[in-house]
Amino acid sequence: xxxxxxxxxxxxxxxxxxxxxxxxxxxxxxxxxxxxxxxxxxxxxxxxxxxxxxxxxxxxxxxxxxxxxxxxxxxxxxxxxxxxxxxxxxxxxxxxxxxxxxxxxxxxxxxxxxxxxxxxxxxxxxxxxxxxxxxxxxxxxxxxxxxxxxxxxxxxxxxxxxxxxxxxxxxxxxxxxxxxxxxxxxxxxxxxxxxxxxxxxxxxxxxxxxxxxxxxxxxxxxxxxxxxxxxxxxxxxxxxxxxxxxxxxxxxxxxxxxxxxxxxxxxxxxxxxxxxxxxxxxxxxxxxxxxxxxxxxxxxxxxxxxxxxxxxxxxxxxxxxxxxxxxxxxxxxxxxxxxxxxxxxxxxxxxxxxxxxxxxxxxxxxxxxxxxxxxxxxxxxxxxxxxxxxxxxxxxxxxxxxxxxxxxxxxxxxxxxxxxxxxxxxxxxxxxxxxxxxxxxxxxxxxxxxxxxxxxxxxxxxxxxxxxxxxxxxxxxxxxxxxxxxxxxxxxxxxxxxxxxxxxxxxxxxxxxxxxxxxxxxxxxxxxxxxxxxxxxxxxxxxxxxxxxxxxxxxxxxxxxxxxxxxxxxxxxxxxxxxxxxxxxxxxxxxxxxxxxxxxxxxxxxxxxxxxxxxxxxxxxxxxxxxxxxxxxxxxxxxxxxxxxxxxxxxxxxxxxxxxxxxxxxxxxxxxxxxxxxxxxxxxxxxxxxxxxxxxxxxxxxxxxxxxxxxxxxxxxxxxxxxxxxxxxxxxxxxxxxxxxxxxxxxxxxxxxxxxxxxxxxxxxxxxxxxxxxxx
Amino acid sequence: xxxxxxxxxxxxxxxxxxxxxxxxxxxxxxxxxxxxxxxxxxxxxxxxxxxxxxxxxxxxxxxxxxxxxxxxxxxxxxxxxxxxxxxxxxxxxxxxxxxxxxxxxxxxxxxxxxxxxxxxxxxxxxxxxxxxxxxxxxxxxxxxxxxxxxxxxxxxxxxxxx
Numbered sequence: 062x063x064x065x066x067x068x069x070x071x072x073x074x075x076x077x078x079x080x081x082x083x084x085x086x087x088x089x090x091x092x093x094x095x096x097x098x099x100x101x102x103x104x105x106x107x108x109x110x111x112x113x114x115x116x117x118x119x120x121x122x123x124x125x126x127x128x129x130x131x132x133x134x135x136x137x138x139x140x141x142x143x144x145x146x147x148x149x150x151x152x153x154x155x156x157x158x159x160x161x162x163x164x165x166x167x168x169x170x171x172x173x174x175x176x177x178x179x180x181x182x183x184x185x186x187x188x189x190x191x192x193x194x195x196x197x198x199x200x201x202x203x204x205x206x207x208x209x210x211x212x213x214x215x216x217x218x219x220x221x222x223x224x225x226x227x228x229x230x231x232x233x234x235x236x237x238x239x240x241x242x243x244x245x246x247x248x249x250x251x252x253x254x255x256x257x258x259x260x261x262x263x264x265x266x267x268x269x270x271x272x273x274x275x276x277x278x279x280x281x282x283x284x285x286x287x288x289x290x291x292x293x294x295x296x297x298x299x300x301x302x303x304x305x306x307x308x309x310x311x312x313x314x315x316x317x318x319x320x321x322x323x324x325x326x327x328x329x330x331x332x333x334x335x336x337x338x339x340x341x342x343x344x345x346x347x348x349x350x351x352x353x354x355x356x357x358x359x360x361x362x363x364x365x366x367x368x369x370x371x372x373x374x375x376x377x378x379x380x381x382x383x384x385x386x387x388x389x390x391x392x393x394x395x396x397x398x399x400x401x402x403x404x405x406x407x408x409x410x411x412x413x414x415x416x417x418x419x420x421x422x423x424x425x426x427x428x429x430x431x432x433x434x435x436x437x438x439x440x441x442x443x444x445x446x447x448x449x450x451x452x453x454x455x456x457x458x459x460x461x462x463x464x465x466x467x468x469x470x471x472x473x474x475x476x477x478x479x480x481x482x483x484x485x486x487x488x489x490x491x492x493x494x495x496x497x498x499x500x501x502x503x504x505x506x507x508x509x510x511x512x513x514x515x516x517x518x519x520x521x522x523x524x525x526x527x528x529x530x531x532x533x534x535x536x537x538x539x540x541x542x543x544x545x546x547x548x549x550x551x552x553x554x555x556x557x558x559x560x561x562x563x564x565x566x567x568x569x570x571x572x573x574x575x576x577x578x579x580x581x582x583x584x585x586x587x588x589x590x591x592x593x594x595x596x597x598x599x600x601x602x603x604x605x606x607x608x609x610x611x612x613x614x615x616x617x618x619x620x621x622x623x624x625x626x627x628x629x630x631x632x633x634x635x636x637x638x639x640x641x642x643x644x645x646x647x648x649x650x651x652x653x654x655x656x657x658x659x660x661x662x663x664x665x666x667x668x669x670x671x672x673x674x675x676x677x678x679x680x681x682x683x684x685x686x687x688x689x690x691x692x693x694x695x696x697x698x699x700x701x702x703x704x705x706x707x708x709x710x711x712x713x714x715x716x717x718x719x720x721x722x723x724x725x726x727x728x729x730x731x732x733x734x735x736x737x738x739x740x741x742x743x744x745x746x747x748x749x750x751x752x753x754x755x756x757x758x759x760x761x762x763x764x765x766x767x768x769x770x771x772x773x774x775x776x777x778x779x780x781x782x783x784x785x786x787x788x789x790x791x792x793x794x795x796x797x798x799x800x801x802x803x804x805x806x807x808x809x810x811x812x813x814x815x816x817x818x819x820x821x822x823x824x825x826x827x828x829x830x831x832x833x834x835x836x837x
Numbered sequence: 838x839x840x841x842x843x844x845x846x847x848x849x850x851x852x853x854x855x856x857x858x859x860x861x862x863x864x865x866x867x868x869x870x871x872x873x874x875x876x877x878x879x880x881x882x883x884x885x886x887x888x889x890x891x892x893x894x895x896x897x898x899x900x901x902x903x904x905x906x907x908x909x910x911x912x913x914x915x916x917x918x919x920x921x922x923x924x925x926x927x928x929x930x931x932x933x934x935x936x937x938x939x940x941x942x943x944x945x946x947x948x949x950x951x952x953x954x955x956x957x958x959x960x961x962x963x964x965x966x967x968x969x970x971x972x973x974x975x976x977x978x979x980x981x982x983x984x985x986x987x988x989x990x991x992x993x994x995x996x997x998x999x
Contacts, residue, residue: 077932080940083874083914267878267941316941348879544939722978746883754969754979
């Protein structure tokens with residue numbers, strides 16, 4: 062119908078044979094001759110000054126080749142890292158800021174020797190008061206995590222947006238966005254103020270944080286489980302003051318990340334230990350260490366929303382506080398996204414958002430699937446539903462009246478929304494079956510629209526496609542295979558354009574010496590951003606081949622088509638290989654072309670470039686609530702994403718299903734629990750609960766829509782985060798539908814449901830209009 | 838602890854490996870036996886990525902001592918199919934359903950499913966979900982894995998009939 066041969070088909074994953082036979086190579090499998098094993102000494106204190114570090118006994122321990130403490134950091138190195146703010150030390154210097162902060166490292170012949178040597182390092186701490194939560198860190202008497210300002214920058218913003226470093230004590234960054242005039246509130250029939258709490262998840266990527274570093278006299282070689290090799294190269298070059306072309310970063314298969322494997326993790330310490338020992342060093346963290354290394358952002362979100370009596374949304378003022386943990390990591394970027402997205406996909410006259418990153422004595426928070434969007438959607442989609450019920454409106458009708466239409470800009474200066482939001486909502490709501498059983502439990506239905514700007518901000522991508530004499534195709538691009546199937550879907554795009562079967566395209570291994578530049582595998586950008594670079598490279602190669610053939614045949618290239626390395630001209634089907642060898646000689650030639658894509662910078666756009674595409678997820682949930690125990694059972698969960706065009710439908714479905722189940726875990730039980738002293742109470746795999754096969758909703762349906770409006774190849778958009786965004790609010794909305802009780806804090810535990818049930822009973826007419834509570 | 842020779846059957850072949858008896862079996866399989874497909878993720882016998890079969894029973898190899906393999910029949914993902922030959926029906930079904938993404942948990946799920954189908958050749962969905970709940974997959978959301986196991990069960994029954 063559409064004439065496509067390869068795109069749109071669920072071709073088998075190119076990594077199937079390797080992964081299913083156990084022969085796929087991950088960084089954890091890399092072993093070099095003479096390789097040492099490193100382990101890290103971590104702080105038992107959430108906040109303390111370091112009075113003394115004595116590693117002399119460790120240096121003399123059996124098998125030890127290098128010990129790294131603050132004393133071994135070469136003078137003159139700026140041995141700290143971070144995205145906008147360079148505040149995280151490779152090893153602690155004067156103080157530790159969270160339980161698990163790195164104090165020292167040892168490289169030894171075996172991991173067991175390294176662990177033993179760590180126990181010989183004497184560290185004297187002087188405890189400091191601890192701020193282990195957003196409230197504690199913002200209290201007037203809170204201890205300050207960074208008495209001196211670390212080096213940091215504020216990115217450039219466009220119209221309406223702004224950013225600031227250290228706007229308040231223990232706040233490392235704030236993002237603000239304002240559109241329209243505050244007086245819009247005055248014309249509203251009602252103003253509702255609500256507060257929401259968002260719990261902190263751990264990524265629970267199964268492959269640990271791991272890298273192998275080899276610092277040789279002529280350069281540094283790193284194998285890493287990292288989703289951003291090029292930014293990592295830049296950071297390593299800056300820290301160690303070596304040229305970028307003296308650093309090679311290789312990334313084999315990555316065993317899951319969900320955001321956690323951006324930027325530096327184990328790499329700087331491994332490099333430094335390799336420099337100190339002269340040997341290759343492997344640093345693999347345990348899962349328990351992973352819990353202390355990077356997390357999602359817990360959040361407090363306060364929304365003040367003005368509406369008309371007929372349900373028209375008018376104005377929203379919001380304050381979002383993110384728990385950034387002990388180091389800034391990606392928090393400023395997450396703040397930007399949470400602050401920008403908290404308006405939700407609705408038409409407003411006035412938006413005034415403020416999002417602050419609060420430093421606490423807990424594990425550093427960083428990128429996590431959804432990237433601030435999950436927090437924003439939790440609050441926004443809960444509140445829209447609550448307002449509908451207070452106004453006596455159907456929550457579906459409320460959304461119908463306010464959702465941004467297809468192609469309508471999200472905000473002034475922004476790109477048009479490239480999905481039909483209402484259509485997707487109708488699809489998921491329609492897909493719910495009527496609940497059959499009656500067993501005394503209350504049943505209800507809820508839904509939500511997940512919404513985020515996809516594809517990163519102003520993100521460039523480069524790709525290279527080449528074809529050998531015999532028509533074998535190479536794809537070079539920096540998108541990491543982290544499970545999403547990029548190394549299957551992107552080759553499908555190339556195959557389609559070159560008229561080749563999918564199996565003729567091989568995606569090349571990624572290393573920073575040979576792979577064209579890419580900013581990283583994140584922000585659901587693989588198809589919509591890198592895909593465009595890949596598409597351009599493939600198209601340029603195809604045009605080269607057709608021009609070559611036209612020259613050989615003495616005709617116009619427009620008369621020719623390429624099909625499985627044959628030239629089609631009228632009824633003729635001419636093999637290309639002999640044509641190539643006739644012209645270039647017996648060993649032939651490679652047709653090669655690069656492709657480049659970057660959204661245009663635009664100072665009118667709030668984030669300095671119009672959003673490449675809008676990543677959407679819709680969810681509808683049907684729950685049963687036991688009012689005696691507070692137990693919520695999700696009997697049905699239907700999610701949908703808009704792929705624009707599904708390059709590989711089976712992989713799209715897999716992304717949405719996996720994303721939805723992660724959202725389900727967040728909604729129902731996943732949460733990192735810290736005590737007031739900053740101790741993580743469930744930082745181990747047995748105690749931190751993730752969804753198991755038995756936990757799944759009774760009926761889970763993932764629908765891939767292909768609305769056709771994406772900017773990527775053949776109308777494609779990105780997927781992978783969208784379906785997580787609406788799940789928690791859809792379930793909370795269903796709980797209220799079932800019981801009248803509103804849970805505003807995640808996860809939706811039986812205790813919280815019971816409390817909400819009590820509150821609903823003591824506040825008769827909970828669904829009726831409530832006066833505004835104290836504004837934030 | 839002095840190294841000892843441990844003798845066991847590995848994917849159908851008799852092996853004798855020198856190891857420290859208290860070394861985790863997963864390490865022995867990965868390092869001394871070169872079976873990269875035995876993946877260690879949590880090291881706490883929780884996630885099941887390192888699942889192998891010991892005398893046909895699924896076991897977390899990260900939480901077994903090397904000496905516990907003595908005299909036993911150990912099966913790993915490396916023995917599911919031979920290089921250059923057809924994949925095992927489970928591998929084939931996993932490929933068809935894209936029942937894996939990042940690939941870290943995959944070998945563990947394959948071995949767990951092999952044991953499940955040996956015990957229950959015709960499992961219903963609830964039985965599959967119950968069995969698969971001893972392992973963790975963070976990528977797929979399990980639906981594709983359950984579907985693949987259902988399909989493999991049907992394929993294996995058909996093979997038996999033929």
